[in-house]
Amino acid sequence: MTIEAICTPPEAAEIEARRQKAQAEMAAQGLDALVLFNPDNVFYMTNFANFVHERPFLLVVPAKGDPIFIMPGLEEPHVISRAVGALEFAPYREFPAPEGEGWDAKLTSVLAGMSKLGVEPDCPFFVINALGGRHQSCEIVEDLRLIKSPWEINRHQYACEMMQLGMGELLNHVKPGVLAMSLYGMASGKMTQKMYADLPSANIFSTKLQAGAQPQAISHDPHNFTDLFIPFEIGGPNVALAAGKTNGYGGELERTFFLGHVPDEAKRPFEVMMEARELAFSLTKPGAIMHDVDLAVNNLLRKAGYGDNLLHRTGHGLGVTAHEAPFLAEGDHREIKPGMVYTIEPGIYIPGIGGFRHSDTVVVTETGNHNMTPWPDSIDELTLPV
Amino acid sequence: MTIEAICTPPEAAEIEARRQKAQAEMAAQGLDALVLFNPDNVFYMTNFANFVHERPFLLVVPAKGDPIFIMPGLEEPHVISRAVGALEFAPYREFPAPEGEGWDAKLTSVLAGMSKLGVEPDCPFFVINALGGRHQSCEIVEDLRLIKSPWEINRHQYACEMMQLGMGELLNHVKPGVLAMSLYGMASGKMTQKMYADLPSANIFSTKLQAGAQPQAISHDPHNFTDLFIPFEIGGPNVALAAGKTNGYGGELERTFFLGHVPDEAKRPFEVMMEARELAFSLTKPGAIMHDVDLAVNNLLRKAGYGDNLLHRTGHGLGVTAHEAPFLAEGDHREIKPGMVYTIEPGIYIPGIGGFRHSDTVVVTETGNHNMTPWPDSIDELTLPV
Numbered sequence: 001m002t003i004e005a006i007c008t009p010p011e012a013a014e015i016e017a018r019r020q021k022a023q024a025e026m027a028a029q030g031l032d033a034l035v036l037f038n039p040d041n042v043f044y045m046t047n048f049a050n051f052v053h054e055r056p057f058l059l060v061v062p063a064k065g066d067p068i069f070i071m072p073g074l075e076e077p078h079v080i081s082r083a084v085g086a087l088e089f090a091p092y093r094e095f096p097a098p099e100g101e102g103w104d105a106k107l108t109s110v111l112a113g114m115s116k117l118g119v120e121p122d123c124p125f126f127v128i129n130a131l132g133g134r135h136q137s138c139e140i141v142e143d144l145r146l147i148k149s150p151w152e153i154n155r156h157q158y159a160c161e162m163m164q165l166g167m168g169e170l171l172n173h174v175k176p177g178v179l180a181m182s183l184y185g186m187a188s189g190k191m192t193q194k195m196y197a198d199l200p201s202a203n204i205f206s207t208k209l210q211a212g213a214q215p216q217a218i219s220h221d222p223h224n225f226t227d228l229f230i231p232f233e234i235g236g237p238n239v240a241l242a243a244g245k246t247n248g249y250g251g252e253l254e255r256t257f258f259l260g261h262v263p264d265e266a267k268r269p270f271e272v273m274m275e276a277r278e279l280a281f282s283l284t285k286p287g288a289i290m291h292d293v294d295l296a297v298n299n300l301l302r303k304a305g306y307g308d309n310l311l312h313r314t315g316h317g318l319g320v321t322a323h324e325a326p327f328l329a330e331g332d333h334r335e336i337k338p339g340m341v342y343t344i345e346p347g348i349y350i351p352g353i354g355g356f357r358h359s360d361t362v363v364v365t366e367t368g369n370h371n372m373t374p375w376p377d378s379i380d381e382l383t384l385p386v
Numbered sequence: 387m388t389i390e391a392i393c394t395p396p397e398a399a400e401i402e403a404r405r406q407k408a409q410a411e412m413a414a415q416g417l418d419a420l421v422l423f424n425p426d427n428v429f430y431m432t433n434f435a436n437f438v439h440e441r442p443f444l445l446v447v448p449a450k451g452d453p454i455f456i457m458p459g460l461e462e463p464h465v466i467s468r469a470v471g472a473l474e475f476a477p478y479r480e481f482p483a484p485e486g487e488g489w490d491a492k493l494t495s496v497l498a499g500m501s502k503l504g505v506e507p508d509c510p511f512f513v514i515n516a517l518g519g520r521h522q523s524c525e526i527v528e529d530l531r532l533i534k535s536p537w538e539i540n541r542h543q544y545a546c547e548m549m550q551l552g553m554g555e556l557l558n559h560v561k562p563g564v565l566a567m568s569l570y571g572m573a574s575g576k577m578t579q580k581m582y583a584d585l586p587s588a589n590i591f592s593t594k595l596q597a598g599a600q601p602q603a604i605s606h607d608p609h610n611f612t613d614l615f616i617p618f619e620i621g622g623p624n625v626a627l628a629a630g631k632t633n634g635y636g637g638e639l640e641r642t643f644f645l646g647h648v649p650d651e652a653k654r655p656f657e658v659m660m661e662a663r664e665l666a667f668s669l670t671k672p673g674a675i676m677h678d679v680d681l682a683v684n685n686l687l688r689k690a691g692y693g694d695n696l697l698h699r700t701g702h703g704l705g706v707t708a709h710e711a712p713f714l715a716e717g718d719h720r721e722i723k724p725g726m727v728y729t730i731e732p733g734i735y736i737p738g739i740g741g742f743r744h745s746d747t748v749v750v751t752e753t754g755n756h757n758m759t760p761w762p763d764s765i766d767e768l769t770l771p772v
Binding site (some may be wrong): 053054073074077078082094095096097098099101102119120121122123124125126128129137181189192196200201203204205221222223224225226227228229311312313316323324325329330331332 | 468488509510512515575591611612615697715
């Protein structure tokens with residue numbers, strides 16, 4: 001597998017291929033149109049990124065022909081400047097708009113004569129209510145997003161190299177006494193600067209680069225960022241995180257590290273975490289079931305005595321977001337296929353001792369997998385001099 | 387009206403008062419429970435902020451008693467560290483979870499025996515589908531959020547002072563040749579540093595402080611941030627923006643400014659914009675209708691010959707977001723009431739000449755309104771020496 005890091009927007013052919021696949025599946029399901037509201041799905045199908053707010057953006061993909069984009073008139077030049085691939089425009093008057101001039105009137109008009117409409121699982125109730133009972137849940141775009149094209153894998157590669165840049169900054173600058181806050185600002189700033197230096201037109205609506213680290217005192221609680229003014233101390237485990245999106249594509253890299261030395265009580269959990277990780281890598285190959293991989297990893301951790309120290313699944317997908325399906329998790333019965341991109345990150349969390357987690361972004365190949373974040377990961381490499 | 391800038395989280399009494407009001411309205415509507423998914427509504431009712439992702443957070447507010455928070459088990463310590471007011475916890479096993487152990491099983495159990503459930507207008511389809519047809523659309527929390535408590539107004543005051551800090555940074559540092567990108571980084575960084583210096587425990591999930599400026603070349607297109615590397619030049623109009631959330635409460639301040647001198651073709655649009663703004667301030671008082679204010683402002687702009695240069699409404703509400711109801715817009719037939727907080731920002735956009743918009747955050751008082759962003763706004767003050 002040859003992978004080349006790129007960060008530029010897609011060519012029209014990339015977007016058109018997605019639309020053709022969606023329309024083929026719509027034909028199979030007998031749908032007259034797909035009504036897309038989820039901004040990540042809209043981005044995937046158009047390269048146009050927006051924040052969800054009260055002004056709806058609705059992409060209607062008909063059974064044949066170009067998609068119609070219902071959007072605030074205010075945003076038309078913005079859409080033109082970013083969208084890739086053929087589109088029809090259906091701008092509506094400023095929200096909420098007088099009766100008959102708003103988004104709902106446009107939608108009614110665009111969908112006239114259609115009787116079977118696919119909507120996303122997370123379609124908002126107010127959109128459903130505008131469809132007159134013609135809707136049915138469908139995951140056509142969500143399913144397309146599960147398998148990345150070669151171009152998308154190149155985009156993830158860039159994101160992963162950016163995460164390695166951020167991780168390098170974190171590990172080079174963390175010392176006893178340094179505050180999590182200052183590390184965060186420095187590393188995130190460096191990544192963001194690099195992104196815009198590489199691509200001045202990178203889209204700020206689909207770019208978010210963050211790198212930070214949790215000191216030992218809170219590393220047992222992986223979403224605890226309540227105190228950014230805790231200084232790092234000798235020992236560990238501390239957990240460094242670099243994650244986010246680079247002009248529309250996600251990456252993630254996390255490492256457990258120590259300052260000066262590894263406390264005795266941290267040695268075994270680190271080793272077991274590494275064994276669980278190796279197991280997950282070895283099981284990640286086409287034909288395996290996501291559920292089975294997580295179950296095997298969890299069983300290894302449980303047998304080692306850490307059944308009460310598990311907080312999350314083995315991994316989650318990435319794509320045009322940094323967190324999406326598929327899930328390397330008990331309960332996700334999807335088959336692993338080439339082109340899937342997801343994290344491998346089994347973790348052990350022990351209050352009073354700390355958190356143990358490495359996270360890598362991995363792409364499934366024809367025969368196994370390729371780690372896109374191959375950072376030095378051994379306990380020796382991650383025990384930093386002070 | 388005495389307003390004091392504060393940025394600390396609410397006391398339990400503030401949150402409890404919201405719940406009591408919601409439950410009183412639920413009783414009036416005969417609802418057994420409210421099922422809240424929208425993260426801004428959840429934050430408003432709990433002080434817990436989260437990103438929406440695949441792991442649902444659902445707050446069930448029963449007709450009587452404490453709300454029940456259905457959330458990923460992983461997040462329980464995080465919820466405990468942030469939530470304010472009494473709550474029952476219903477953590478579920480890591481998403482998607484084996485059959486019977488996920489969020490949907492918890493929801494079914496919490497809602498057992500209930501027959502009439504209120505859901506938000508933007509409730510996702512997959513949540514609706516888990517309710518067995520017992521749902522009806524209801525805007526109880528959305529309606530509560532329209533009127534700010536004295537405590538909330540104090541929170542907005544802090545946000546607005548932060549926006550003034552950012553605006554000061556922008557206007558002090560912008561010069562011919564400076565890039566939009568470097569201004570953005572500097573001003574946003576200064577605001578963010580101040581936030582965490584004032585309140586080290588400020589919540590990064592509900593804090594986003596951004597200040598930047600559009601050079602004349604793109605200021606006619608208000609959401610155009612496609613090129614952050616355009617240098618500012620002598621003349622204008624340029625538009626400076628400071629907006630975002632400070633530990634959960636929003637503010638917005640925007641100003642049209644010039645470098646060195648005001649080009650002749652920019653003088654009349656600036657004056658007309660200022661007249662439209664004065665009209666909007668004069669009409670903003672209890673008892674007026676939002677629609678009527680926008681219509682009057684738009685008519686003034688149309689009569690002045692700028693009917694083809696209008697892209698947006700006169701204003702939008704702020705609260706626990708930086709963009710929410712009510713809307714000072716044609717089509718919003720709500721009555722203006724004391725305690726509403728919204729922007730006043732009529733704009734004129736002329737391709738080739740530029741954009742003209744001041745935006746202020748305003749609170750409606752018993753007798754009129756109070757401008758929370760009273761920055762110097764005249765053309766003389768905003769024509770900066772070069």
